[in-house]
Amino acid sequence: MKNPFNPSFGRVPKIYLDREQTVHQLEEDIQDVDSPYLTTLIYGMRGSGKTTLLTDISHDIRKRADWIVVDLTMGDALIPTLIELVYKQADSTLKNLLKSIDGISVSAAGVLKIAYQRNQASVTNSPHQPLLESLAETLQQRKLKLLITIDEISSTPALREFAAIYQILLRNEYHIALLMAGLPSKVSELQNDDVLTFLLRSQRIYLEPLSLLTIKNSYRQAFSRGKREIDEHTLNFITKITNGYAYAFQLLGFLLWRTGKSLIDQATVDQVLADYKAELFRNVYLKMYQELSPVDRKFVLTMAELGGNTVKTSVIGTRMNKSKNYISIYRRRLLDDQLITAPSWGELSFTLPFFAEFVIEYHDLY
Structure with a gap:
């Protein structure tokens, strides 16, 4: 197939x-x-x-x-x-x-x-x-x-x-x-x-992020039709690391399918993970990052360095030594660009899988 x-x-x-x-x-x-x-x-x-x-x-x-x-x-x-x-x-x-x-x-x-x-x-x-x-x-x-x-x-x-x-x-x-x-x-x-x-x-x-439930079901059906076996734990894992990003869904599925393995397990995912990140970084994230203003870059770098799935906006302001009003301007810009989302009041997270890792790894180069 x-x-x-x-x-x-x-x-x-x-x-x-x-x-x-x-x-x-x-x-x-x-x-x-x-x-x-x-x-x-x-x-x-x-x-x-x-x-x-x-x-x-x-x-x-x-x-x-x-x-x-x-x-x-x-x-x-x-x-x-x-x-x-x-x-x-x-x-x-x-x-x-x-x-x-x-x-x-x-x-x-x-x-x-x-x-x-x-x-x-x-x-x-x-x-x-x-x-x-x-x-x-x-x-x-x-x-x-x-x-x-x-x-x-x-x-x-x-x-x-x-x-x-x-x-x-x-x-x-x-x-x-x-x-x-x-x-x-x-x-x-x-x-x-x-x-x-x-x-x-x-x-x-x-165009909103894809539904994680839809992604999971689509992966399950596609691999089943192709006579590929995948366990529930691995299925949940690959779904989560797309973060609902349409390009990531296609890319990860493409790489896993290309391994030719009849059993897709965590070892198979680990085999393609480096290529998955590299393709995301080179094909999409680099251009996104280059289009950001210097302050936008500083904002996302601060978020990345603070780590975790979510970061408090107040902590970002403290780390950047900037006022609440100043931070809110760039918070809004990044929200409008859909690079970040506000999952709850006063908190922010990245919308793209492994974007924090990309920023930490590449910010010194650009």
């Missing part, structure tokens, strides 16, 4: 936990032109499954004959790329309609060319607005809907321009759905942009 676990970023794994209902509901919601979910922001920490969720929805909607799906990546040419990808997926009739739009032409070699008059008047003062309005009108004439996904969003001039025009297209009741995914801080930055306040009214989906 092929390894059912897949820790590759962006790929939809065979075992896809706690997200199926979100995917199904969102796919149904965007069918309605009046749905508030036509504009949805999906956010969570790295490795929480944002890209996978976008990919899953994109693949499903692409199968519907009345939808065109465009997956965009952040860059300076969001709108030209969007137009090119719509044209690429169009049938011959739609291609001819698109070529009739003022500003769109196709060379003899079949290369799409986009030209516009920069002095064209528009509400957004963007030369792209007339093009996108014509594109939307053409799709509407063909009774086609458009799904646009954008991953790893950040507040750039190109995205601000696109979002401002998209708002106008929504007001004109074109059936265009926009799903954007990003880190919590990036989503917050985009929503607080003075030009894009309408995003404050968009729907938001927070």
Whole structure:
């Protein structure tokens, strides 16, 4: 049996936990032109499954004959790329309609060319607005809907321009759905942009940690189907050391399966534990840590050095020799970034497995 676990970023794994209902509901919601979910922001920490969720929805909607799906990546040419990808997926009739739009032409070699008059008047003062309005009108004439996904969003001039025009297209009741995914801080930055306040009214989906019970049952079923035996103690242990982190669930399952052992016991787990930590540290934690401010790093280092599953916020303040108000600012920042959680009043803990160990081991290097 092929390894059912897949820790590759962006790929939809065979075992896809706690997200199926979100995917199904969102796919149904965007069918309605009046749905508030036509504009949805999906956010969570790295490795929480944002890209996978976008990919899953994109693949499903692409199968519907009345939808065109465009997956965009952040860059300076969001709108030209969007137009090119719509044209690429169009049938011959739609291609001819698109070529009739003022500003769109196709060379003899079949290369799409986009030209516009920069002095064209528009509400957004963007030369792209007339093009996108014509594109939307053409799709509407063909009774086609458009799904646009954008991953790893950040507040750039190109995205601000696109979002401002998209708002106008929504007001004109074109059936265009926009799903954007990003880190919590990036989503917050985009929503607080003075030009894009309408995003404050968009729907938001927070990808929470996976249920430990779901993880345990999924491990049990996967190993059973693969004729792998695992005892209850080992099953509980591997579940706990994922800490509900989606990437960790896939990674640990992948490594254990790859051992080829018919009996998965504590010795098998010990065999892969070093690789498990190394992959977490290199593939996810290092980037997270590098993005932290110096004070954020000091905060998490203090937490790590204090040890234990939970640390009192007051003790962190004492160790850092900082006031309660000062500590609360960085506590809130790290909570918003989902690196830490508050399991009870006045206490904090790390959300990621072995993150304290990573910080202690690597803080001197960065």
